[in-house]
Amino acid sequence: MAVEIKGKRLVFTREQIADKVSALAQQISQDYQGKNPILIGVLKGAFMFLADLTRHISIPFKIDFVRVASYGAKDYSTGEIKLTKDVELPLKGEHVLIVEDIVDIGYTLRFLLDHIAAKGPKSLKLCALINKLERRKVEIPIDYVGFTLDKGFLVGYGLDFNEMFRCLPEIYELIF
Numbered sequence: 782m783a784v785e786i787k788g789k790r791l792v793f794t795r796e797q798i799a800d801k802v803s804a805l806a807q808q809i810s811q812d813y814q815g816k817n818p819i820l821i822g823v824l825k826g827a828f829m830f831l832a833d834l835t836r837h838i839s840i841p842f843k844i845d846f847v848r849v850a851s852y853g854a855k856d857y858s859t860g861e862i863k864l865t866k867d868v869e870l871p872l873k874g875e876h877v878l879i880v881e882d883i884v885d886i887g888y889t890l891r892f893l894l895d896h897i898a899a900k901g902p903k904s905l906k907l908c909a910l911i912n913k914l915e916r917r918k919v920e921i922p923i924d925y926v927g928f929t930l931d932k933g934f935l936v937g938y939g940l941d942f943n944e945m946f947r948c949l950p951e952i953y954e955l956i957f
Contacts, residue, residue, distance in 0.1 A: 789936070789946075789953040793928060798910075798938060798952065801927040802830065805908060806837030809878065809925060817841045818876040819902075821868055823893065824848040825947070826882035829939035830910045830927075834880060845870045847897075851889045862892040873901040878925075882939050883911040887919030894921070911935065911952075 793801075809818075817840070822831035824846050835844065848866035877897060884890055890907065898905055908925035915932035934957070936942050937949030946953070 784957060786955055786957060788956040790956060791951055792935060792954050793952040795950050802833045803837050805925050805927055806834050810839040813840055813876060816876045818878050819843045819845060819870055819872065821877060821879045822846045823879065823881045826939045827880050830882055831880045843870060847893065849889050849893055860888055862889055872897065874903050876904045877902040879907045881907065881909045883913055883935065884909045884921050884923055885913045886916050887921045890921045891919045
């Protein structure tokens with residue numbers, strides 16, 4: 782059954798996003814000074830955020846990626862988490878920062894945090910561009926938060942609905 786999209790409403794402008802990403806990068810650079818962290822981008826949604834964030838980080842770091850899926854073509858998580866691409870760098874004894882686009886229900890991030898923690902990093906933190914509270918089922922410790930919202934299905938700046946709208950330079954709420 783197809784979902785009808787009636788429109789979209791601007792939530793965050795390019796300028797707001799750029800300012801927040803720069804501030805997060807500055808804080809991360811300060812907190813990880815001398816630690817050479819590994820940043821793990823969560824594909825596909827976080828790729829724009831991670832790219833912009835890394836352009837502003839002023840300390841040495843490494844990058845790796847994971848890919849997990851739980852939404853498919855729906856506007857809600859199925860609760861079934863699939864790891865479709867694992868990290869390639871060794872994480873044992875490393876400082877690891879997971880970079881995610883949005884924390885929503887929490888199932889995916891709980892799965893991912895547990896998965897990465899099992900690899901034995903020295904430290905493990907989470908940076909999320911958006912902390913969305915409306916449907917949270919699992920408490921997730923977010924160390925670096927860009928924006929906090931109560932609700933809305935968001936697209937743009939890497940966030941998608943059924944692989945659409947990722948390329949939008951701003952963040953919008955879809956109206957169903």
